[in-house]
Amino acid sequence: MSMTIDGSILGGRILVVDDMPTNLRLLASILSDRYQVSAASNGRDALRLAERVQPDLIILDVEMPGMNGHEVCRTLKEKPEFRHVPIIFLTGRSDEADEILGLQLGAVDYITKPFNQAVVRARIHTHLELKRYSDLLQRHAFIDGLTGLPNRRRLDQYLNELSTGERSGADSLSVLMIDVDFFKAYNDRYGHLAGDHCLREVAATLAAARRRGDDLLARYGGEEFALLMPGADRTVALDQAQRLRDAMLRAELPHRDQPDTGQVTISVGTSSGALSAEPAQALIERADRALYQAKKEGRNRVVQL
Numbered sequence: 001m002s003m004t005i006d007g008s009i010l011g012g013r014i015l016v017v018d019d020m021p022t023n024l025r026l027l028a029s030i031l032s033d034r035y036q037v038s039a040a041s042n043g044r045d046a047l048r049l050a051e052r053v054q055p056d057l058i059i060l061d062v063e064m065p066g067m068n069g070h071e072v073c074r075t076l077k078e079k080p081e082f083r084h085v086p087i088i089f090l091t092g093r094s095d096e097a098d099e100i101l102g103l104q105l106g107a108v109d110y111i112t113k114p115f116n117q118a119v120v121r122a123r124i125h126t127h128l129e130l131k132r133y134s135d136l137l138q139r140h141a142f143i144d145g146l147t148g149l150p151n152r153r154r155l156d157q158y159l160n161e162l163s164t165g166e167r168s169g170a171d172s173l174s175v176l177m178i179d180v181d182f183f184k185a186y187n188d189r190y191g192h193l194a195g196d197h198c199l200r201e202v203a204a205t206l207a208a209a210r211r212r213g214d215d216l217l218a219r220y221g222g223e224e225f226a227l228l229m230p231g232a233d234r235t236v237a238l239d240q241a242q243r244l245r246d247a248m249l250r251a252e253l254p255h256r257d258q259p260d261t262g263q264v265t266i267s268v269g270t271s272s273g274a275l276s277a278e279p280a281q282a283l284i285e286r287a288d289r290a291l292y293q294a295k296k297e298g299r300n301r302v303v304q305l
């Protein structure tokens, strides 16, 4: 076995789809020494199996009775979880128009039957490697380097998934905007390295005080964090906001320039609403106004608007 750049063992799950049992057997025989291979003999089974095994790569016969390969590809690419899964078409024809259509549908490659086994193996290996690199880049692009939390870009992407319905769930959304009190004074007194350490502590404390594991906690920028709670109503959001504030107090991080407590505190602004009634951005802005109000009223508190 060889290792990839992120240290994982090379391998992966491959779904092969072909209406000819001999082709399925042949592909399985040349791939199953390195990969976990699942096989489907028609489009419907392919879609079902894809949901279940979550393949890293799909080899898809174009010509099949019933749902053909292009239709299967189109259906898969409509779902966010398969959008980045490479699809390689298999075809008996060497028809250029067919090939172009496949590539337009999002296929990464095309293999014409009858195929050379070594070439098929090499191409699949290449596409899985590329997939691994792009997954890795994707992960890094959406993570804040200091705290390890999702970053602002990821938050925007998540909001977009919510508002376009890509992320299914309830229509309601609660937003918490969280800001560390007197953080500039903290940096001035203790230095920026200590400031960075403080932000990591705050991030870990907030993450541990989340009541619902699926809620997205992100670093919004500077000393500001955001918690997105899809499906949560005002009561749940307010309870969560107070828990975050309490958790910070229990963490007892010293801060001599927080005049009331002598330790690090946060202010939280929260808003809730229905995505069908107002855009997510409006909820963010309302939570931001609530946060501003919490600051104005003396910090270390929660304001709900």
Ligand SMILES: [Mg+2]
Binding pocket: 018, 019, 020, 061, 062, 063, 064
């Ligand atoms: Mg066929």
